[in-house]
Amino acid sequence: EEEIPYKEISDNFKEYFNYDILAAKVDNNIVDLSDTLTKKCKIDFFDRSSEVGNAIYSRSARFILVLAVRNVLGKNVDITTEHSMHHGVYCTLKGINLDKEIISKIKKEMKEIVKANYLFTKLSVSRLDAIKYFKKVNKPDKVNVLKYISNTYINLYRINDMYDYYYGKMAYSTSQINDFKLTYIKENGFVLSIPDIVNPECTLDYIHYGKVFNKFEEYTKWGEILGIENAADLNKTVSEAKVCELVNLAEAHYDSQLAKIAEDISNSKKTIKLILIAGPSSSGKTTTSKKLDIYLRSKGFITHPIALDDYFTDIDKRPLDKNGKPDFESINAVDTDLFNKQLTQLLEGKKVSLPTFNFVLGKREYNNNYLQLGEKDIIIVEGLHALNDKLTMSIDKDQKYKIYISPLTQLNIDNHTHIHTSDIRKLRRICRDNKTRGYGARETLRMWPDIKAGERENIFKFQDSVDTVVNSALIYEVGVLK
Secondary structure (H helix, E strand, C coil): CCCCEHHHHHCCCHHHCCCCCCEEEECCEEECCCCECCCCCCEEEECCCCHHHHHHHHHHHHHHHHHHHHHHHCCCCCEEEEEECCCEEEEEECCCCCCHHHHHHHHHHHHHHHHHCCECEEEEEEHHHHHHHHHHCCCHHHHHHHHCCCCCEEEEEEECCEEECCCCCCCCEHHHCCCCEEEEEECCEEEEECCCCCCCCCCCCCCCCHHHHHHHHHHHHHHHHHCCCEHHHHHHHHHCCCHHHHHHHHHHHHHHHHHHHHHHHHHCCCCCCEEEEECCCCCCHHHHHHHHHHHHHHCCCEEEEEEHHHHECCHHHCCECCCCCECCCCHHHECHHHHHHHHHHHHCCCCEEEEEEECCCCEEEEEEEEECCCCCEEEEEECCCCCCCCCCCCCCHHHEEEEEEECCCCCEEECCEECCHHHHHHHHHHHHHHHHHCCCHHHHHHHHHHHHHHHHHHCHHHCCCCCEEEECCCCCHHHHHC
């Protein structure tokens, strides 16, 4: 019947889901379960095991955390969600010296809020009224971001007596957000972890990747120095015609990382002959390897890029994925025996005939592409499996220099809404595929779940076993991607 809430409809379908239904898709539009049926339509539902549902679960958990912090530490203490970290988000409390006891109190309060089963109440309000409200409660980050929105009306959400503004839908009630963990990191920071779509049944223990975390911290502090922490700060810079200066600063910061790597390799007491670069999709591997090549040559090295794709096994010998199609993501799709053999021969000073993979015929070919290394020659390998030791098991570790690269963006929308690094990479990939590969956004988005699965399996677990981390995020790029 018309005017029935989607929550009531969803109750008839909960037996088909393993977890609480969090939101509905009505004719391809995501809606809150508190919204009501107004027309004949097609309805689908999401729980936390789906990408849409998991994003809603994360957003709702953050709102519960914000309320818990206020209840435990007072109205003048605000929380900032800084960036993504291993199935969760790193959060800070400015002006508070955190310890495990405070974290325990916040977690206990979050559980009380969940137990109270408060509804996430949506209110459509005037944008100008919302700005007045957030000025009154001293939330300048919300005030500033709302200044740059053109909508006359916006949606606020309320839990109990607290209002907040978020980008995206919320769960129906706090009782649905019943699984999470808080992990103390240092003085004023901790990680809020939730179940992910690979392990939706429970929240896994947080694994701290120190090198990636430190790079995030470095970039966050750099953004603070520039005065650009949230989207509104970037908008202000653009409106003041200072964006060219910002572009130059961002490029210089990125290049300085590569200059330092070249300096480290040049000054190293090790005999580095092999540079291995890996990172998730659209992290900037090719650009970085080309730029690093220039910095190394300026130090007197002669560089030779080798593409892992050329070492693919022939298509008829390729392992199959779960759909019975040739698997291009697995390490077993690469002829690691041949790769190790040729690397060993090259490092022994021998002349080697390198293969080229013919993607049309689906097999390797040899086209008189010979390589022989001299004393100042270095091989650069970038690709999905570059950090996997199986790929270079025959090479001594003193001859290898490993680089993990990812756009570790520090830019937030506001203090309670961070921008996922995977969202930046997804936008980069959509633009790149459309510009250079002839794919529309639909094809890229359809491939994205498989791309992410390959990253989890083949990249992320190696990210802390590297010599250095390169942050390829550019503080201005969100505007360029838009």
